[in-house]
Amino acid sequence: QVLIFAGLSQHFLFFPLVAEFPDLRKHNNCMASNLTPAIYAKLCDRATPNGFTLDEAIQTGVDNPGHPFIKTVGMVAGDEESYEVFADLLDPVIKERHNGYDPRAMRHPTDLESSKIQSGHFDERYVLSSRVRTGRSIRGLSLPPACTRAERREVERVVVDALSGLKGDLTGKYYSLTQMTEKEQQQLIDDHFLFDKPVSPLLTCAGMARDWPDARGIWHNNEKTFLIWVNEEDHTRVISMEKGGNMKRVFERFCRGLKEVERLIQERGWEFMWNERLGYILTCPSNLGTGLRAGVHVKLPLLGKDPRFSKILDNLRLQKRGTGGVDTAAVGGVFDISNLDRLGQSEVQLVQTVIDGVNYLIECEKRLEKGQDIKVPNCFGPK
Amino acid sequence: HSNHIQKSSRSYQMHLKLKYTAEQEYPDLSQHNNHMAKVLTSEMYANLRDKETSSGFTLDDVIQTGVDNPGHPFIMTVGCVAGDEETYEVFKDLMDPVIEDRHGGYKPTDKHKTDLNPDNLQGGDDLDPNYVLSSRVRTGRSIRGFCLPPHCSRGERRTIENLSIETLASLEGDLKGKYYALKNMTEEEQQQLIDDHFLFDKPVSPLLLASGMARDWPDGRGIWHNDSKTFLVWVNEEDHLRVISMQKGGNMREVFTRFCTGLTKIEELFKERGHEFMWNEHLGYILTCPSNLGTGLRAGVHVKLPNVSKHEKFSEILKRLRLQKRGTGGVDTAAVGGVFDISNADRLGFSEVELVQMVVDGVNLLVEMEKRLEAGESIDDMMPEQK
Numbered sequence: 011q012v013l014i015f016a017g018l019s020q021h022f023l024f025f026p027l028v029a030e031f032p033d034l035r036k037h038n039n040c041m042a043s044n045l046t047p048a049i050y051a052k053l054c055d056r057a058t059p060n061g062f063t064l065d066e067a068i069q070t071g072v073d074n075p076g077h078p079f080i081k082t083v084g085m086v087a088g089d090e091e092s093y094e095v096f097a098d099l100l101d102p103v104i105k106e107r108h109n110g111y112d113p114r115a116m117r118h119p120t121d122l123e124s125s126k127i128q129s130g131h132f133d134e135r136y137v138l139s140s141r142v143r144t145g146r147s148i149r150g151l152s153l154p155p156a157c158t159r160a161e162r163r164e165v166e167r168v169v170v171d172a173l174s175g176l177k178g179d180l181t182g183k184y185y186s187l188t189q190m191t192e193k194e195q196q197q198l199i200d201d202h203f204l205f206d207k208p209v210s211p212l213l214t215c216a217g218m219a220r221d222w223p224d225a226r227g228i229w230h231n232n233e234k235t236f237l238i239w240v241n242e243e244d245h246t247r248v249i250s251m252e253k254g255g256n257m258k259r260v261f262e263r264f265c266r267g268l269k270e271v272e273r274l275i276q277e278r279g280w281e282f283m284w285n286e287r288l289g290y291i292l293t294c295p296s297n298l299g300t301g302l303r304a305g306v307h308v309k310l311p312l313l314g315k316d317p318r319f320s321k322i323l324d325n326l327r328l329q330k331r332g333t334g335g336v337d338t339a340a341v342g343g344v345f346d347i348s349n350l351d352r353l354g355q356s357e358v359q360l361v362q363t364v365i366d367g368v369n370y371l372i373e374c375e376k377r378l379e380k381g382q383d384i385k386v387p388n389c390f391g392p393k
Numbered sequence: 394h395s396n397h398i399q400k401s402s403r404s405y406q407m408h409l410k411l412k413y414t415a416e417q418e419y420p421d422l423s424q425h426n427n428h429m430a431k432v433l434t435s436e437m438y439a440n441l442r443d444k445e446t447s448s449g450f451t452l453d454d455v456i457q458t459g460v461d462n463p464g465h466p467f468i469m470t471v472g473c474v475a476g477d478e479e480t481y482e483v484f485k486d487l488m489d490p491v492i493e494d495r496h497g498g499y500k501p502t503d504k505h506k507t508d509l510n511p512d513n514l515q516g517g518d519d520l521d522p523n524y525v526l527s528s529r530v531r532t533g534r535s536i537r538g539f540c541l542p543p544h545c546s547r548g549e550r551r552t553i554e555n556l557s558i559e560t561l562a563s564l565e566g567d568l569k570g571k572y573y574a575l576k577n578m579t580e581e582e583q584q585q586l587i588d589d590h591f592l593f594d595k596p597v598s599p600l601l602l603a604s605g606m607a608r609d610w611p612d613g614r615g616i617w618h619n620d621s622k623t624f625l626v627w628v629n630e631e632d633h634l635r636v637i638s639m640q641k642g643g644n645m646r647e648v649f650t651r652f653c654t655g656l657t658k659i660e661e662l663f664k665e666r667g668h669e670f671m672w673n674e675h676l677g678y679i680l681t682c683p684s685n686l687g688t689g690l691r692a693g694v695h696v697k698l699p700n701v702s703k704h705e706k707f708s709e710i711l712k713r714l715r716l717q718k719r720g721t722g723g724v725d726t727a728a729v730g731g732v733f734d735i736s737n738a739d740r741l742g743f744s745e746v747e748l749v750q751m752v753v754d755g756v757n758l759l760v761e762m763e764k765r766l767e768a769g770e771s772i773d774d775m776m777p778e779q780k
Contacts, residue, residue, distance in 0.1 A: 029548035033576065033612050056397040061409055065546070072609050095397040158453070159420060160413035188421065214602065221460050224421050 039084030041071035044102040062088030070216040088156030108353040118289035121356035122265040132255030141251040144301040145244035147283040154218040162225040172274035182231035187223035299353025304364045311343025312378040326367035415439035427472030429459035450476030461603040476544030496741040505677035508744035511650040517753040520643030529639035532689040533632035535671040542606040550613035560662040570619035575611035687741025699731025700766035714755035
């Protein structure tokens with residue numbers, strides 16, 4: 011048996027390799043599917059320049075075996091370098107999660123030119139609201155699983171400082187979680203803007219909730235159509251939204267806001283984590299590339315009950331959720347419909363996919379209303 | 394992939410940790426009410442933050458649970474944990490005042506007495522079974538040389554488990570028993586352990602989760618008990634070992650005797666295999682939570698006190714007897730049907746025998762008070778002195 015150092019600094023404990031390898035026999039997540047003893051042996055002695063280790067990266071996947079039907083990712087990045095240092099594991103995980111995308115061979119297209127979007131104003135008898143979200147990480151600072159309090163506070167400082175430079179319809183205000191008044195808190199709850207300390211063990215086991223609510227907060231513009239979460243699951247989550255079906259306008263504001271924030275942080279000597287292989291770098295490998303989820307709340311009471319609904323969504327590269335977000339059920343026939351993919355296609359491409367797909371779903375619903383039959387569309391785009 | 398560092402390059406890692414000033418890293422404890430928060434000033438943080446134990450446990454690791462869990466206005470939690478035996482030395486400046494505050498003024502120069510000789514206990518075999526439903530004594534033990542649950546690796550945890558299995562398998566006579574690994578038990582075994590009230594679950598308390606004790610669950614965790622179900626050992630839950638002796642009724646003496654015999658035997662068996670328990674003459678037995686130092690001992694009974702518990706002086710009586718009450722579900726539960734869990738409040742600075750004696754004497758008094766109140770008589774003349 012191979013004896014290796016399995017400890018930090020002077021704590022020398024000689025264990026056979028097999029003694030440290032996690033027991034993943036009951037596990038069903040992407041990390042567990044791809045972590046072999048050989049990969050573990052190769053990577054377990056390494057740390058990123060910030061000191062983030064393999065054990066820390068996979069802890070969430072060890073602690074949360076997963077679900078027979080839902081395949082979670084099972085690992086996180088602690089910093090930008092994680093994606094390089096632990097590439098032997100992260101590359102196959104990314105490949106599995108993102109439909110065969112190979113970070114060693116492929117390039118990810120970034121495209122935030124919202125003028126390219128065609129149509130994108132939905133029938134508002136069906137679409138109740140439209141929303142686009144993504145995340146951005148500040149290069150040079152560790153990610154939520156690994157950051158120290160000072161780093162997290164630095165993220166907050168950099169982002170809030172930049173946001174104070176937004177003008178026009180993007181003028182807004184920051185509400186720190188530690189300092190908001192009861193009244194502000196209630197308003198944010200009523201607006202459905204307030205985020206809570208994570209309770210999902212997928213997140214808490216990765217260490218993202220440490221020091222809560224220190225350096226966490228919410229920024230939004232006065233019109234309440236552009237919102238930024240600071241230091242929740244990522245350095246920033248950026249959300250553009252409005253009632254009704256004008257997805258094109260939501261995306262236009264999304265792109266404009268993002269570019270403006272990027273310009274403002276660059277003025278101050280910072281930049282977002284991005285590279286051509288993986289696009290925008292975020293904490294969870296599932297959010298690489300665009301990190302983009304464009305979605306609508308849409309009334310599809312008849313289609314929602316049709317046995318072909320799942321297949322239709324699949325072929326349109328869309329996913330459904332309840333209106334409470336991931337892990338909730340649809341209420342009153344209203345679904346949250348959004349893009350499945352994140353990496354390998356650009357923002358423009360993904361939003362167009364959602365627009366075309368939702369339009370198709372609305373057509374199906376209208377046909378069913380009239381007692382007409384519907385068709386399952388052919389597979390759309392890369393599978 | 395050449396931009397990684399070796400995990401073991403300690404000085405480089407600590408250098409990275411010091412990139413920001415102490416002030417920038419100092420936690421916001423303004424909403425907090427736990428022992429750690431009361432004691433950790435920004436000066437203390439600055440002095441301690443560049444230190445770590447040989448296994449790499451840092452100040453931030455020690456205090457994470459206390460930062461994440463501000464506490465409760467009425468209940469004072471500890472707010473810090475040890476990741477290994479050395480934590481209590483390296484972070485002495487923090488641990489000593491926390492220990493002093495938690496353990497009734499115990500000084501850094503005080504010596505703790507260990508006494509596991511049950512012959513030194515007086516009485517205790519006849520707590521009135523009409524009132525005392527069950528008797529129980531528990532403690533914890535840590536195996537020297539290994540990191541504690543907040544910090545141990547999977548390999549260490551499994552080694553602790555294997556050592557424990559081997560050692561416990563050698564117990565004989567009344568102590569002969571069987572080990573049930575959490576990840577291997579059958580549905581039937583699991584149900585039996587639940588029915589016996591032996592099975593422990595993955596911790597849900599944020600106090601424990603925030604310190605990393607539940608990592609890799611249920612790997613390396615298990616329950617051992619003797620065939621007569623009166624001696625039980627938990628492996629790798631909140632401590633390396635939790636040792637419990639229990640039985641129905643009021644014969645605390647028998648429970649304590651078995652406790653001492655069992656512990657002493659287990660210690661012997663570990664020593665035969667080249668391992669000892671973490672212990673020193675200042676802090677007694679070393680456990681994960683500073684609240685469990687010294688004896689780590691909680692001796693308690695489930696006792697029916699529907700009348701006494703409603704008396705206006707009940708809390709005062711318990712305080713003077715150095716006892717505490719809990720509901721019968723354990724810490725953080727409420728009493729049901731007038732049945733209370735009454736146990737010693739202290740852990741450190743008193744020996745095992747002394748603590749069990751306090752419980753025996755105190756419970757006897759409480760039962761006498763209960764009988765008086767049942768008979769409609771006053772208990773004013775029975776008020777105890779402060780112990």
